[in-house]
């Protein structure tokens with residue numbers, strides 16, 4: 001990693017300074033947004049994980065969460081909308097020694113990039129995907145996403161969303177992910193531990209982080225950031241080991257959190273190496 005550069009008015013005294021491009025701070029995230037907490041957990045987990053940070057890259061797509069890659073002092077890539085996973089896949093295949101981390105939002109990873117997600121999980125690409133799920137397209141104007149709850153109001157569904165949202169842990173499991181967890185930004189210790197574990201697992205690991213978007217989602221649904229945090233506090237139940245089929249997410253009732261899947265299966269590179277080495281005569 002390059003030498004830490006800090007803003008003159010920001011002395012290097014924060015534990016994460018070595019991992020942050022402090023000259024890019026203040027960040028763009030709105031007051032009350034949950035992305036900063038998710039990002040901070042990710043940085044803490046990276047420091048604690050013991051992985052070689054000189055061989056670690058972060059890839060983001062477009063959107064508010066997609067700005068994360070720009071704030072870390074790792075080699076990082078801010079890619080086009082929905083394409084963080086194919087970009088990450090290419091990096092891993094080109095240099096299998098890299099630890100490849102995707103940090104992006106639900107709009108980017110599960111709507112425009114949804115197809116890439118399922119195929120990377122199916123292939124068991126050895127990458128870690130952290131999805132900040134704030135139930136909406138934030139930066140692009142508060143449109144309904146593939147994760148927006150049924151009947152929630154957005155700029156594209158002003159009378160209420162008629163669609164049923166994806167259950168992200170269930171989708172990840174069904175597609176073949178080998179590590180699957182869901183936390184909220186109120187559960188930072190569990191979240192950090194999960195990211196740390198995922199970084200040290202081989203295979204496609206996926207962590208969903210529920211986080212408030214008071215600007216895009218909250219205004220339309222009369223839900224301030226604190227209201228969302230109250231829902232996380234009062235309606236979440238931790239069930240480690242629960243089957244993803246049972247990981248409900250009903251904001252009016254209960255939300256299941258935990259580490260749901262942690263299993264081994266050969267990665268894409270394992271199988272590819274078996275097929276291609278030794279080279280065909």
Ligand code: SF4
Nearest residue numbers: 029030033064138213
């Ligand atoms: Fe966060 Fe929403 Fe603001 Fe984006 S629009 S920074 S997700 S609060």
